[in-house]
C-alpha cells in the first residue's frame with residue numbers, strides 16, 4: 001500500500017512491523033528509503049520509483065540504519081547509489097544478513113538470490129550535518145550506532161526513532177539515545193520540522209505530535225533508568241530488577257507480549273551501562 005503523504009513524498013507500509021519505506025522525488029533526484037521487505041512489496045516500491053526516473057534525475061537509495069528489516073531490498077535497486085551513515089556498522093550489517101537468511105528460510109520467502117544475501121553495495125557514507133542536494137543528514141545513535149536522519153524541507157525521515165507503535169528499542173546505549181532525543185529537538189527547531197516520518201508506524205504530522213513522541217521516548221527511558229537505579233541501590237540482580245519492574249507501562253498500557261523481550265533487553269543494557 002502506497003500513500004502520497006506530501007507532494008512528491010510517498011510512503012509504503014509493509015506487512016512486517018508496519019515498516020515505512022519512502023519514495024521521494026524532486027527535480028534533481030529520486031530517493032528510495034529502506035525498501036522493505038517481501039519481494040512483492042519491494043517490487044511495488046521499485047515500480048513507483050521507476051515511474052519517476054528520467055535521464056537527468058539522480059537515483060539514491062538511503063538506508064536509515066543496518067537492521068535486517070531495513071536492508072533486505074537493497075539489491076533490487078542496482079542502479080541506485082546507496083547513501084548511509086559514515087558510522088555504518090558493518091558487523092551489524094553482517095548479522096542482519098544472517099537474520100534475513102534465517103527469516104527467509106523459515107517463512108519460505110523467495111528472492112532473486114539464493115542462500116546468503118550479498119553485502120550492501122555502499123556508495124556515499126555521509127557525515128553528521130552533511131548536505132547533499134536538498135538533503136541534510138544527521139547521525140542518530142542509541143537504537144543502533146549507524147542511524148541516519150534525513151531532513152528534506154520541513155520533513156524529517158528518522159529511522160527507528162519516534163515511533164507511535166513501539167517504545168525506544170535501545171540496542172547500543174541509552175545515553176546515546178537520550179542525546180539523540182535532545183538532538184532531535186535542536187535540529188527540528190533549526191529546520192522548522194513539521195512532519196516526521198518514522199520507519200515503523202504512522203508519521204507524525206504536526207509539531208504537537210512530534211513533541212509528544214519525543215516526550216514519550218524520554219519518559220520511557222527516564223523511568224527505565226530510575227527502575228534500574230532503584231534496583232541497584234537495593235543490590236538486586238538484573239533478573240530481580242526485571243521482576244521488580246514487571247508492571248512497567250508504556251502509554252499507560254502494559255508492554256505488549258510480542259515486544260516485551262525488547263523491553264527486557266533495554267533493562268539489561270541500562271543496567272550494564274550504569275554499572276560501567
Ligand SMILES: [Zn+2]
Nearest residue numbers: 067069070160
Ligand atoms: Zn526497524
